[in-house]
Amino acid sequence: xxxxxxxxxxxxxxxxxxxxxxxxxxxxxxxxxxxxxxxxxxxxxxxxxxxxxxxxxxxxxxxxxxxxxxxxxxxxxxxxxxxxxxxxxxxxxxxxxxxxxxxxxxxxxxxxxxxxxxxxxxxxxxxxxxxxxxxxxxxxxxxxxxxxxxxxxxxxxxxxxxxxxxxxxxxxxxxxxxxxxxxxxxxxxxxxxxxxxxxxxxxxxxxxxxxxxxxxxxxxxxxxxxxxxxxxxxxxxxxxxxxxxxxxxxxxxxxxxxxxxxxxxxxxxxxxxxxxxxxxxxxxxxxxxxxxxxxxxxxxxxxxxxxxxxxxxxxxxxxxxxxxxxxxxxxxxxxxxxxxxxxxxxxxxxxxxxxxxxxxxxxxxxxxxxxxxxxxxxxxxxxxxxxxxxxxxxxxxxxxxxxxxxxxxxxxxxxxxxxxxxxxxxxxxxxxxxxxxxxxxxxxxxxxxxxxxxxxxxxxxxxxxxxxxxxxxxxxxxxxxxxxxxxxxxxxxxxxxxxxxxxxxxxxxxxxxxxxxxxxxxxxxxxxxxxxxxxxx
Numbered sequence: 456x457x458x459x460x461x462x463x464x465x466x467x468x469x470x471x472x473x474x475x476x477x478x479x480x481x482x483x484x485x486x487x488x489x490x491x492x493x494x495x496x497x498x499x500x501x502x503x504x505x506x507x508x509x510x511x512x513x514x515x516x517x518x519x520x521x522x523x524x525x526x527x528x529x530x531x532x533x534x535x536x537x538x539x540x541x542x543x544x545x546x547x548x549x550x551x552x553x554x555x556x557x558x559x560x561x562x563x564x565x566x567x568x569x570x571x572x573x574x575x576x577x578x579x580x581x582x583x584x585x586x587x588x589x590x591x592x593x594x595x596x597x598x599x600x601x602x603x604x605x606x607x608x609x610x611x612x613x614x615x616x617x618x619x620x621x622x623x624x625x626x627x628x629x630x631x632x633x634x635x636x637x638x639x640x641x642x643x644x645x646x647x648x649x650x651x652x653x654x655x656x657x658x659x660x661x662x663x664x665x666x667x668x669x670x671x672x673x674x675x676x677x678x679x680x681x682x683x684x685x686x687x688x689x690x691x692x693x694x695x696x697x698x699x700x701x702x703x704x705x706x707x708x709x710x711x712x713x714x715x716x717x718x719x720x721x722x723x724x725x726x727x728x729x730x731x732x733x734x735x736x737x738x739x740x741x742x743x744x745x746x747x748x749x750x751x752x753x754x755x756x757x758x759x760x761x762x763x764x765x766x767x768x769x770x771x772x773x774x775x776x777x778x779x780x781x782x783x784x785x786x787x788x789x790x791x792x793x794x795x796x797x798x799x800x801x802x803x804x805x806x807x808x809x810x811x812x813x814x815x816x817x818x819x820x821x822x823x824x825x826x827x828x829x830x831x832x833x834x835x836x837x838x839x840x841x842x843x844x845x846x847x848x849x850x851x852x853x854x855x856x857x858x859x860x861x862x863x864x865x866x867x868x869x870x871x872x873x874x875x876x877x878x879x880x881x882x883x884x885x886x887x888x889x890x891x892x893x894x895x896x897x898x899x900x901x902x903x904x905x906x907x908x909x910x911x912x913x914x915x916x917x918x919x920x921x922x923x924x925x926x927x928x929x930x931x932x933x934x935x936x937x938x939x940x941x942x943x944x945x946x947x948x949x950x951x952x953x954x955x956x957x958x959x960x961x962x963x964x965x966x967x968x969x970x971x972x973x974x975x976x977x978x979x980x981x982x983x984x985x986x987x988x989x990x991x992x
Contacts, residue, residue, distance in 0.1 A: 456683050461633060461658030463678040468696035469631035469653045470689070473669045473682070474609035475662075476616075484555035484596050494554040495545060501554070501594035502535050508590065513755070529755075534587040540565065555595045562588025582637065586617040605629075610671050612660070612680075626652065631673040633658050633680050655680055706983035709990070710741040716968070716992040723974035724985050725781075727954060734773055736979035744780040746976025747842070747902065747954040748773060750826070751789055759797055760822055766829035774837025781838045783879070783902065783976075784830050786823070788812045788844040808911075812845035817854055827862045831873040840877040842902055847886040852897045881954075883907035888936040895947035902976070903940055905955030909933050928957045934966070941970050952976060961988045968992070 488494045513528035534540055540561065547557035562585055569581035605628040615636040629652055637656030653675040660680060672681040672692045681688060715721045725746030726737035737745060753761045753769065774782050790800060790811020800810060816823040830841055843855055859878065866873055882888050883904030891901065905928055910916060912932050915925045927933075937953070944951035952974035957963060959977040964985065967975065977985055 456681065456685050456688065457664060459658050459660040459680040459682070461655030461678050461680060463675045464654040464656055465652065465675055466699070467631070467651075467653030467673075467675040468692055468699060469610055469673040469675075470692055470696065471608055471610050471630045471671065473665060473667060473671050474605065474611050475665055475667050476611055476613040477662075484592075485553045486556045487551055488548075488553040489551065491548050491551070494548045494557075497595060498544065498548070498554045498558070498591075501591050504594040505587065505590045506532050506535060508594075531583060531587055534583055535591075540584065540587075555592055558588050558591045558595065582615065582617075585615075589617075610673055612665060631655075631675075633660070633673060635660065706987055709983050709986045712986065712990065714743070714986050714989045716989055718992075720968055720992075722968055722972065722989060723952070724982055724989070725783075725952070725954075725974055725976040726979045726982055727976050728773075728979065731769065731772065733979060734776060737982075738776065740979050740982040742780075742979060742982045743974075744838075745773065745777060745782040746952055746974055748782055748784045750785060750787055754787060754789060754798075757797075760825070763825045763829045763832075766826060767832050770830055770833035770839070771836045774833055774839055777837055779838055781840060783840045783842050785842040785844055785881070786813070786826055787816055790815060813843055813851060813855070814845065817851065817858075820858065823858060824862055824865075827859060828866065831862060831866060831876060832871060834874040834876050835872050839874065840879060840900070842879045842881060844881045844904070845883065845907075846880040846894070847884050849890070849893055849897060852880065852894060856897070882936075882940050883911070883955075885912050885936065888940050891940045892943040892946065895944050895949055898949065900949050901940060901944045901951045903937055903951065903953045903955065905933065905937070905953060905957035908936060908955065909957075912936060928955075928960070929963065933957075937967075937972075938970050941972055945971060950974065959985060961985065964988050965992055 509528045509532050543561045543565065544554075544557045547560060548554060552560070566581040566584045566588075569584065605625050608628050608630050610630050611624070611632040613632070613634050615634050616632065621632075631653040633655045635658055653673050655673060655675070655678060658680055660682075665682065669682055670684065672684050672688070673679075674681065674692065674695070676695065681692070684692065713721065714724045723743045723746075725744045726733075726740070726742035727747040727749070728734050728737055728745055729749040730752050734745075750766075753766055770784060773784075788811070789798060790809065798815075800815075816826075827841070830839060833839065841859075843852075846852065855878070863873065877899035879900035879902055880887070880894060880898050881904045882891060882894075882901050884907070887894060888908065895901065909926060909928045909930070913925060913927065913930060915922045941951045950973040951971075953967060953972055954976040958967075958975040959981040961984070964975070968989075975985060
């Protein structure tokens with residue numbers, strides 16, 4: 456029996472046979488080229504091919520995971536536009552090196568520089584550079600990725616896996632995966648968590664000690680790969696696996712139960728969704744409604760603005776299937792890390808604080824009205840509410856009200872029915888929190904987006920893992936903002952919910968209830984766990 460240590464990406468136990476994935480990247484290509492202009496043109500064409508490939512992977516990820524995890528692929532596209540990366544390749548081409556050789560050398564040089572910094576953030580970026588470089592090489596040489604054909608469930612072992620390779624694996628035949636390289640915050644690790652696959656990265660195994668078909672166990676709780684375990688170890692692993700399974704099954708008993716504490720306090724537990732696939736989980740785990748329906752996927756998976764009828768049919772399906780439970784539909788929140796090429800958004804030094812969300816919608820009124828018309832038309836099929844993101848002023852709400860009234864007048868003139876729809880805003884900027892007493896007079900409800908509220912309050916880019924140690928959603932300043940918003944909302948007689956990741960923080964559930972928060976909206980997978988926590992208070 457041999458035990459290897461790694462970094463656990465997701466707690467879980469897997470028992471099965473090893474499948475060794477040794478990737479052969481022996482791509483044949485010329486080392487030198489006389490025509491630099493031609494090589495640069497080939498590089499540009501290959502880059503466009505890879506961008507299209509990443510766009511397809513993004514759409515596949517939307518079907519298999521949640522939208523935040525799918526954002527990995529638009530992020531990889533940014534490497535292809537990175538000036539340092541491209542200029543390094545182009546300098547080599549100017550010296551008479553072929554496009555293939557220039558890409559290969561640049562990928563190795565930059566990834567080695569990042570990996571040598573001994574930092575988890577830069578280790579993840581090194582993997583991104585290698586991933587994009589290999590895609591460019593395949594595009595330049597015309598070599599397609601070889602598919603992995605699995606005939607039975609296995610524990611997959613590899614040097615490393617790219618997000619694209621992870622997505623294309625047959626998940627029904629992957630018990631776990633173990634890689635020699637990789638970081639816990641790498642894009643592949645993020646996907647593994649989203650797909651609920653136990654995984655170890657940075658594992659210290661030796662290839663010469665492993666063979667296909669060897670019996671092994673992956674212990675995600677301890678971060679271990681155990682090869683050829685003895686009978687006692689196998690028994691212990693099976694007991695651990697059963698205990699984890701029973702833990703997951705136990706919460707299913709709470710389907711149909713109320714979110715109420717032992718002393719009678721009640722709070723709504725809702726679900727955040729970003730696609731119809733996630734709607735299935737919201738229904739399966741008995742969410743009390745949809746507290747946040749992100750509509751970006753309707754725009755980001757297309758090459759042009761989605762038509763009103765397309766949006767109407769999706770909103771109608773969600774409302775109908777929720778069978779009268781409230782569905783809070785957030786209007787388009789694009790910009791920052793969420794982009795679509797046809798929007799032609801400008802490049803910005805600091806996009807997280809730039810042209811995004813309601814700012815774009817108020818500028819592109821035709822697009823905004825199309826979405827609002829679709830929501831209002833669908834409202835007769837259920838209990839709809841509309842949520843507007845990134846509000847910072849009273850003037851924005853006044854403008855939104857004018858546009859919604861114009862939309863309703865248009866529908867009245869066309870004899871198109873619609874129901875009464877509550878209008879709410881997201882409190883995700885310090886500005887909105889600080890004037891929440893004023894804003895509460897203008898809307899029907901508040902929803903606190905703790906992800907952005909934290910980053911803006913603490914001046915920390917939440918998408919930059921290098922700043923992870925500074926990103927503290929439990930910071931006293933953030934909690935004070937939440938308390939202030941709840942108090943001001945209730946003084947005005949409106950409900951206040953939380954829809955950011957902090958809503959699923961079980962260590963703060965009682966604090967939120969004591970503040971008087973009316974609802975918590977979380978990933979569907981957390982609905983029953985949160986319900987159990989509330990009922991145990």
